[in-house]
Amino acid sequence: MLGRYPLRLDTKPHTRGSRKRAARRPADVGYDRAVASRSASATDFGTSIGEAYATGGAAIELGLGVHEGEVASAARVRVPLRMLNRHGLIAGATGTGKTRTLQVIAEQLSVAGVAVFAADVKGDVSGIALPGSDDGPAKKRARELGIEWVPAGYPVEYLSLGGIGPGVPVRATVSDFGPLLLAKVLGSNQTQEQSLSLVFHYADAKGLPLLDLSDLRALLTFLDSDAGKVELRGIGGLSPATVGVLLRSLVGLEEGGGNDFFGEPQLDIADLLRTAPDGRGVISCLELPAVQDRPKLWSTVLMWIVAELFEQLPEVGDRDKPRIVFFLDEAHLLFDGASKAFVESVTQTVRLIRSKGVGVFFVTQTPKDIPADVLGQLGNRVQHALRAFTPDDAKALRATVRTFPKSDFYDLEELLTQMGTGEAAVTILSESGVPTPVVHTRMRPPHARMGPADDVDGAAKSSPLHVKYATRLDNQSAREMLAARLEQAAPPPPGAPTTSERQKKAAEATGGGADAIGDFLKSSTGRTIQRELVRGLFGLLKKRG
Structure with missing residues (x-):
């Protein structure tokens, strides 16, 4: 076999002037047309695609x-x-x-x-x-x-x-990560997601930096306490069951890389x-x-x-x-x-x-x-x-x-x-x-x-x-500010050590002493935070000029 068809030998003698071109078999004609069709089709394809994907720039x-x-x-x-x-x-x-x-x-x-x-x-x-x-x-x-x-x-x-x-x-800090993304990581349902949004709203309003998961845990625990429930009066509340689910979910996140990722x-x-x-x-x-x-x-x-x-x-x-x-x-x-x-x-x-x-x-x-x-x-x-x-x-x-x-x-x-x-x-x-x-x-x-x-x-x-x-930072955050407030709310026993300078500053930032944080938004500092802190898509923090 040679190529597609067998070699054909013509054994009949031909005289000068009487030779005629042998008739082509239908199979040969069909094959040639197919080749020509494929060639034309390939040309059309290359031209069509080349023109469709052509670009005048980079x-x-x-x-x-x-x-x-x-x-x-x-x-x-x-x-x-x-x-x-x-x-x-x-x-x-x-x-x-x-x-x-x-x-x-x-x-x-x-x-x-x-x-x-x-x-x-x-x-x-x-x-x-x-x-x-x-x-x-x-x-x-x-x-x-x-x-x-x-x-x-x-x-x-x-x-x-x-x-x-x-x-x-x-x-990333917990505050910057935002409630919507955090709810996704925690596997929260719609109710829990909305509750997280309320917690973040409260933290923003009170100037409580949620830097890592321990800050969020401290804030959830506080808001589930008698003092915390008073703070949420007027803007909604958190059900104890929801807080319990969120706190348990935090345990899994903390052990699953959350303690490493969240922070500064x-x-x-x-x-x-x-x-x-x-x-x-x-x-x-x-x-x-x-x-x-x-x-x-x-x-x-x-x-x-x-x-x-x-x-x-x-x-x-x-x-x-x-x-x-x-x-x-x-x-x-x-x-x-x-x-x-x-x-x-x-x-x-x-x-x-x-x-x-x-x-x-x-x-x-x-x-x-x-x-x-x-x-x-x-x-x-x-x-x-x-x-x-x-x-x-x-x-x-x-x-x-x-x-x-x-x-x-x-x-x-x-x-x-x-x-x-x-x-x-x-x-x-x-x-x-x-x-x-x-x-x-x-x-x-x-x-x-x-x-x-x-x-x-x-x-x-x-x-x-x-x-x-590479080096993790440990700046003042919500956990310390809430702890300072609780410490100043109760009179220290005789001979107890005084509050550290850092905790004094934290207490001052949240109103200090036994006064409720609930009036914070009415202060000049609270109004400034409201002007500057807003949340965008996913509840991420963004600065408003």
């Missing part, structure tokens, strides 16, 4: 389009840099390449001078600081795509949740927006392997950081590039058991934060993990392969297909189950804000290491941020 290169199993060099798939604040979704089954896609986007953002924040749940994003292997799969993929590939590392800041595991400790010094959001001396954006990796078993805490902390960005950053409108792009890994955990108020706050944050120059990418397995109101705002979609082993899987697959635009080139239900590792169905918002056609994309490889870094702890301790955040 862009993030994702890969090349694939049509009928062949890579089309003209079908460059890219996201305009200025459209990354339209948010995105990176989805797919385990092992299909989501983390590598995150890495490819993060590397190019860094080169463009854009800061990046990534949750590193398994520890395999940390290698982005180091050059990739010159003889690994990345170089092979680059050859397949016909692109240049050079190993490279990128500027990285390693962070950790309260110092649990290697990385610069990230902390609190993370300064400006430290996430830095560039390296060479102009590349710093990639902040929150290292989470040590707290993988506490998903409710760390997933909510990620949303707190996004909300802090929203509350603190000024409006900048549409820019040529975002200030920071945030990757929320294992995003389904964020919405697991979430209250209606929580989901509404997430939706509002995602809707409004784009004007602050912030892009948010949710990373999860299927689009159905994301509430519809949030999903509808994710303009850039990278969907890796899905598996359909069970009836529930098949149902999820069909639901996923319905979230994509119609395709002239693919049967999407078939495509999503047949793509290989490192391939994805992509649709993004073009520069004009129009969704692009879905394209089967063979993704570009990362230039950095595709695996864990060697010495995360050493790199973190050599960072200037380690000096700023």
